[in-house]
Amino acid sequence: MAPSLEEPTQVDLDAPLKAAPKLVAPEPEHCPGPESQQAGVADSCAGCPNQKICASAPKGPDPDIPLITSRLSSVAHKILVLSGKGGVGKSTFSTMLSHGFASNPLFTVGLMDTDICGPSIPKMMGVEDETIHVTAEGWEPVWVSDNLGVMSVQFMLPNRDDAVIWRGAKKNGLIKKFLMDVVWGELDFLVVDTPPGTSDEHLSVNSFLKEAGVDGAVLVSTPQEVSLLDVRKEIDFCRKAGIRILGIVENMSGFVCPGCKHQSQIFRPSTGGAERLAQDEGIPFLGKVPLDPRIGMACDYGESFLDAYPESPACQAIRGVVQRVGEQIGLKKGDVLPEE
Numbered sequence: 001m002a003p004s005l006e007e008p009t010q011v012d013l014d015a016p017l018k019a020a021p022k023l024v025a026p027e028p029e030h031c032p033g034p035e036s037q038q039a040g041v042a043d044s045c046a047g048c049p050n051q052k053i054c055a056s057a058p059k060g061p062d063p064d065i066p067l068i069t070s071r072l073s074s075v076a077h078k079i080l081v082l083s084g085k086g087g088v089g090k091s092t093f094s095t096m097l098s099h100g101f102a103s104n105p106l107f108t109v110g111l112m113d114t115d116i117c118g119p120s121i122p123k124m125m126g127v128e129d130e131t132i133h134v135t136a137e138g139w140e141p142v143w144v145s146d147n148l149g150v151m152s153v154q155f156m157l158p159n160r161d162d163a164v165i166w167r168g169a170k171k172n173g174l175i176k177k178f179l180m181d182v183v184w185g186e187l188d189f190l191v192v193d194t195p196p197g198t199s200d201e202h203l204s205v206n207s208f209l210k211e212a213g214v215d216g217a218v219l220v221s222t223p224q225e226v227s228l229l230d231v232r233k234e235i236d237f238c239r240k241a242g243i244r245i246l247g248i249v250e251n252m253s254g255f256v257c258p259g260c261k262h263q264s265q266i267f268r269p270s271t272g273g274a275e276r277l278a279q280d281e282g283i284p285f286l287g288k289v290p291l292d293p294r295i296g297m298a299c300d301y302g303e304s305f306l307d308a309y310p311e312s313p314a315c316q317a318i319r320g321v322v323q324r325v326g327e328q329i330g331l332k333k334g335d336v337l338p339e340e
Contacts, residue, residue: 065211068179071138072212075110075187077329080205080217080243084230086196089251090220091115092299093289094193095124097218099304100322102148104338107188110141112178113152114205115195116171117164122154126302131155138181151182168200175204196230198237206241215329216244218286221277222252223269228277235281246328247284249321250274255291256313263290263313284328287321290314 031044039045040055048054072078081097083090091113098111113121122128122142130142132155141149153164153174166174184190192209195201206214217238221231231248238245250273254263269276278285292314298305306315319337326336 064176064180065208068208069211071180075184075190077188078190078192078209078212078214079246079325080192080194080214081220082194082217082234083196083220084234085227088220088222088227091120091124091193092295093220093249093251094191095121095299096305096318097322097325098148098191099306100319100337101189102145103306104336105147108147108186110149110184110187110190112190112192114175114192114201116153116166116174116201118195119152119154121150121152121193124299124302125150128154128160128302138183140183149184151178172200172204175201176208179208198233202237206243214243216246218246218325219248220251221248221274223250223267223273225271228271228274231277245283246325247286248274248278249286250288252291253288258292258294261313266291286324287317289317289321
């Protein structure tokens with residue numbers, strides 16, 4: 001049976017990350033953090049309404065971090081997929097990246113959906129109606145194929161269209177359960193799809209995975225400057241959080257006609273697009289993925305676009321991006337994708 005989100009639940013998802021103190025005011029700009037050893041005593045704490053609360057709060061690392069590290073010790077590579085804003089195709093790219101790695105039968109891949117309020121991965125992977133099975137060892141992921149597993153809050157909702165209306169602590173608690181209790185087993189890749197922005201979910205994933213080791217993050221953007229504005233913030237977040245940037249992908253880079261294969265510019269890169277941004281920021285540029293209406297259709301039907309349309313220019317571009325991501329994490333060119 002699947003863990004229920006209705007109260008009472010089998011798992012205490014309301015539990016804070018580690019007895020987090022209830023603050024009476026927003027954290028100031030230079031706050032050392034309520035659980036830091038300097039909380040309440042640092043120079044920046046002087047005059048803060050939270051000073052006494054933070055000074056008396058529990059200090060030190062989260063005691064569950066070693067459990068998470070142990071659980072994920074059998075995962076060879078952990079890759080985050082980030083975007084500063086919604087609507088750039090980040091979740092779609094996460095599914096295609098996972099399908100790309102899983103196209104090599106020698107690899108076993110896990111895809112974790114940490115977009116708690118907008119879980120779309122199960123629909124895109126064709127397992128929307130599945131549920132999570134609980135065993136003595138923990139939660140079993142839903143397996144799309146023999147070597148590709150998925151975990152998402154969608155599997156736990158009583159109804160497909162139910163809204164998840166949770167505050168940060170509860171969302172963070174579920175992400176911790178995903179990392180600590182899901183029985184991924186031996187994985188070559190764990191792809192973590194995140195929601196837009198640079199807030200609770202991102203901080204939680206980074207803090208929980210820090211000891212287990214994260215290979216890095218792939219940033220997804222579209223060509224126009226409005227999208228790149230938020231990607232710059234994501235780059236700054238990664239640098240401040242100590243997350244290696246594996247590279248940036250320019251999604252929706254032109255439109256490919258399925259019939260004649262002609263490519264047209266839909267979102268013109270007025271400031272040079274993601275490739276120019278990568279050059280300016282000194283980060284790898286992983287490639288351009290053009291629009292293909294069949295990508296959306298494949299996601300709606302829960303099919304692998306890479307398997308269904310291998311001759312599409314978009315498919316070739318995605319395979320190139322998968323290849324370059326593999327190379328960024330230390331794999332040899334011939335070891336990433338199967339020989340065609």
